[in-house]
Amino acid sequence: MLHAFMIKPGLLLANAGYQSNWVEVLSQPFMRNAFIAGSLVAIASGMLGYFVVVREGEFAAHALGHIGFPGATGAVLLGLSPTLGLAVFCVGGALVIGALGKRASERATATGTVLAFATGLGILFASLATESSTTVTNVLFGNLLAVSTGQIKVFALFTIALALVLAAIARPLMFASVNPDVAEAKGVAVKALGIVFLVLMGLVVTMAVQVVGTLLLFALVVTPPATALKLTARPIRVVLLGTAIGLAAVILGLITATILNLPPSFFIVSYSFLTWLIVLGATREQHRSDH
Amino acid sequence: MAGRSTEGAHVCAKNYAVSNEPGETITDPVISLRSASVARGGRTIWSDGTFDIPRGQIVAVIGPNGSGKTTMLQVLLGLIPPSVGTVTVFGQTPERGNPRIGYVPQHYSEAVGQAVRCKDLVSLSVTGTRWGMRRSASDADEVEAALQAVGAADYADSRMSVLSGGQQQRVAIAQALVGSPELLLLDEPLANLDLRNQREIVDLLAELQRSRAITILVVVHDMNPLLAHLGGSVYLLDGHAHYGSVGEVVDSDLLSHLYGTQIKVVRTAQGDLYTRSN
Numbered sequence: 345m346l347h348a349f350m351i352k353p354g355l356l357l358a359n360a361g362y363q364s365n366w367v368e369v370l371s372q373p374f375m376r377n378a379f380i381a382g383s384l385v386a387i388a389s390g391m392l393g394y395f396v397v398v399r400e401g402e403f404a405a406h407a408l409g410h411i412g413f414p415g416a417t418g419a420v421l422l423g424l425s426p427t428l429g430l431a432v433f434c435v436g437g438a439l440v441i442g443a444l445g446k447r448a449s450e451r452a453t454a455t456g457t458v459l460a461f462a463t464g465l466g467i468l469f470a471s472l473a474t475e476s477s478t479t480v481t482n483v484l485f486g487n488l489l490a491v492s493t494g495q496i497k498v499f500a501l502f503t504i505a506l507a508l509v510l511a512a513i514a515r516p517l518m519f520a521s522v523n524p525d526v527a528e529a530k531g532v533a534v535k536a537l538g539i540v541f542l543v544l545m546g547l548v549v550t551m552a553v554q555v556v557g558t559l560l561l562f563a564l565v566v567t568p569p570a571t572a573l574k575l576t577a578r579p580i581r582v583v584l585l586g587t588a589i590g591l592a593a594v595i596l597g598l599i600t601a602t603i604l605n606l607p608p609s610f611f612i613v614s615y616s617f618l619t620w621l622i623v624l625g626a627t628r629e630q631h632r633s634d635h
Numbered sequence: 636m637a638g639r640s641t642e643g644a645h646v647c648a649k650n651y652a653v654s655n656e657p658g659e660t661i662t663d664p665v666i667s668l669r670s671a672s673v674a675r676g677g678r679t680i681w682s683d684g685t686f687d688i689p690r691g692q693i694v695a696v697i698g699p700n701g702s703g704k705t706t707m708l709q710v711l712l713g714l715i716p717p718s719v720g721t722v723t724v725f726g727q728t729p730e731r732g733n734p735r736i737g738y739v740p741q742h743y744s745e746a747v748g749q750a751v752r753c754k755d756l757v758s759l760s761v762t763g764t765r766w767g768m769r770r771s772a773s774d775a776d777e778v779e780a781a782l783q784a785v786g787a788a789d790y791a792d793s794r795m796s797v798l799s800g801g802q803q804q805r806v807a808i809a810q811a812l813v814g815s816p817e818l819l820l821l822d823e824p825l826a827n828l829d830l831r832n833q834r835e836i837v838d839l840l841a842e843l844q845r846s847r848a849i850t851i852l853v854v855v856h857d858m859n860p861l862l863a864h865l866g867g868s869v870y871l872l873d874g875h876a877h878y879g880s881v882g883e884v885v886d887s888d889l890l891s892h893l894y895g896t897q898i899k900v901v902r903t904a905q906g907d908l909y910t911r912s913n
């Protein structure tokens with residue numbers, strides 16, 4: 345990488361061009377790990393993302409990624425695992441956001457303020473821990489190509505656990521999300537469900553940060569389910585379609601990135617963005633009727 | 636009429652409380668308060684509620700903004716306990732999750748958001764209190780019956796966001812009807828509706844009340860759309876909770892005092908009762 349600075353800019357760009365041995369690269373073990381990890385994140389995001397958009401918790405999801413940033417850099421400063429720091433800050437941040445207020449709109453300012461402070465803290469930690477520049481880049485932009493087999497195991501277990509928990513609480517959670525007052529009168533534990541949901545969101549965000557990074561996480565956790573919701577209102581279909589969009593973005597993104605020798609995060613986000621754009625255009629006129 | 640305050644509408648300090656004196660005791664009331672007060676955040680919202688509401692009628696809940704109408708419904712639902720005195724509903728202390736009560740909160744459709752289909756919304760009343768993903772055929776029947784009862788079957792598959800205010804309110808009532816409750820508590824179901832839609836919702840409520848012999852409490856700002864069907868009113872006046880039958884409540888001194896503006900009670904040549912300010 346360093347010697348790139350010594351050669352002409354034109355040659356630097358050439359580095360990013362067509363990679364003729366891409367088929368070979370795709371069959372490498374690190375690539376297999378990347379496909380599996382990215383797919384698991386897409387599946388987890390598809391399941392959780394439906395509730396994120398129905399609860400209008402998009403901003404909280406976005407904020408959690410940023411709140412995780414000082415967690416990861418702080419952990420490096422202390423010589424701990426960045427993933428652990430990420431998880432602690434994301435879940436802790438989720439609980440703080442949950443305590444801030446009932447409706448998403450009430451807590452937007454508070455969330456945004458905490459978010460900015462967290463990012464500042466992350467920058468401070470990153471500058472203090474001088475050797476952590478790779479960690480910083482990885483946390484900010486994700487590094488799918490560096491996912492280890494151990495991480496994949498954790499991702500897989502978590503995705504299964506998430507599916508089981510969501511299947512168990514889906515209906516009361518939905519009730520508490522769209523009709524909090526009625527649900528409460530009916531005896532549903534609205535507040536407790538809200539906290540459980542935010543903790544799950546904190547964990548999904550922790551996972552997603554490792555794939556696309558805090559800055560791009562929205563494109564994988566929120567955009568696919570939000571896109572799916574424009575096409576159908578049936579809960580099961582939203583989850584399936586949202587997952588499918590996320591999976592397609594991850595898989596096509598990885599392949600394109602390998603062919604062109606550019607960062608996968610960029611292409612994953614781009615495919616997610618393109619799908620959203622196309623669906624937005626297509627449903628602009630007739631988004632009022634739905635079946 | 637209500638809401639607007641005009642200058643110079645002075646009302647003398649007469650005692651407007653119309654209480655159910657012993658002698659006209661109601662057997663088996665649906666709601667019963669005895670010296671009940673309620674406090675929120677350490678502040679008493681209303682106090683001295685002592686009345687019985689008979690079963691099987693439409694009852695308005697009226698009072699100025701912030702007088703505690705929503706709070707009254709929350710007490711009846713068991714969400715807030717009275718700070719003093721007793722409140723019973725169907726002879727029992729209110730408790731959350733009572734299937735005999737259906738509830739439509741204030742600002743219902745604002746909380747729902749854009750995403751949900753009417754059908755899914757109503758079905759939450761059936762399945763939203765259960766863990767897991769089980770669903771039986773009778774669940775779907777119940778949802779369909781509720782949507783049909785309010786005339787919303789046509790837009791069962793539509794998203795809430797595409798419906799008019801009146802249609803959204805019908806769906807909200809359908810959701811409250813699931814489980815065939817004997818008491819409906821509706822918080823400002825007529826707010827933000829034009830006159831035609833207000834009348835349609837009132838007609839629907841009257842029809843539901845008659846055909847199911849249920850009791851319906853409706854928080855309203857203006858009693859006029861309800862007057863033809865009204866059995867009585869809970870009214871929150873000067874920090875106290877009262878109940879009076881329609882004959883007692885539709886009184887121009889009382890209403891003027893309640894709303895802080897001069898209100899006349901008028902009977903038309905057809906015998907219809909209505910109120911108007913000045």
Ligand SMILES: Nc1ncnc2c1ncn2[C@@H]1O[C@H](COP(=O)(O)OP(=O)(O)O)[C@@H](O)[C@H]1O
Binds near residue numbers: 704705706
């Ligand atoms: N959650 C709450 N905590 C504390 N006070 C509240 C709460 N909700 C409402 N209040 C207060 O209780 C009073 C009655 O409110 P509410 O029952 O909503 O009135 P209404 O429905 O008649 O407009 C108001 O003064 C309001 O500020």
Ligand SMILES: [Mg+2]
Binds near residue numbers: 704741
């Ligand atoms: Mg109210």
